[in-house]
């Protein structure tokens with residue numbers, strides 16, 4: 730059972746969430762190799778971008794203006810993203826949130842991640858059809 734008692738309230742909480750989430754992703758051989766380009770010296774920059782993204786999603790700050798979809802389409806082009814990769818990603822994301830936070834924003838984060846994952850997989854399929 731989760732020990733969490735409070736919701737995601739600000740960027741500092743998002744930072745905690747992102748780091749704990751990536752700790753899981755980067756330690757699982759089934760998915761960690763996909764993060765080769767952001768591991769090491771680029772990891773801190775990547776965390777800033779992810780915090781911008783989640784702050785925009787959860788608190789409507791609007792500072793994330795990049796193209797998430799395109800990044801993942803090129804990741805797919807390079808490595809081939811599978812349904813299992815998405816399952817692992819979402820599983821870790823949901824587990825990390827549930828371990829640390831509870832409440833409306835936590836629920837919203839899980840819903841958003843899930844719907845973006847669905848759209849990403851649709852776009853990937855579309856892209857495959859044009860090959």
Ligand code: HEM
Pocket residue numbers: 760763764765766767778779782795796797800801804810811814815818841842843845846849
């Ligand atoms: C199979 C599942 C996924 C994998 C393996 C994955 C992997 C990655 C990698 C390697 C990057 C860095 C790309 C780069 O900078 O070149 C990235 C960026 C990012 N990912 Fe994912 N991702 C996955 C799913 C998702 C989902 C479902 C979301 C939805 C919330 C998401 C949100 C983001 C965001 C916001 C960035 C930053 C993009 C930017 O640079 O603006 N990812 N992801």
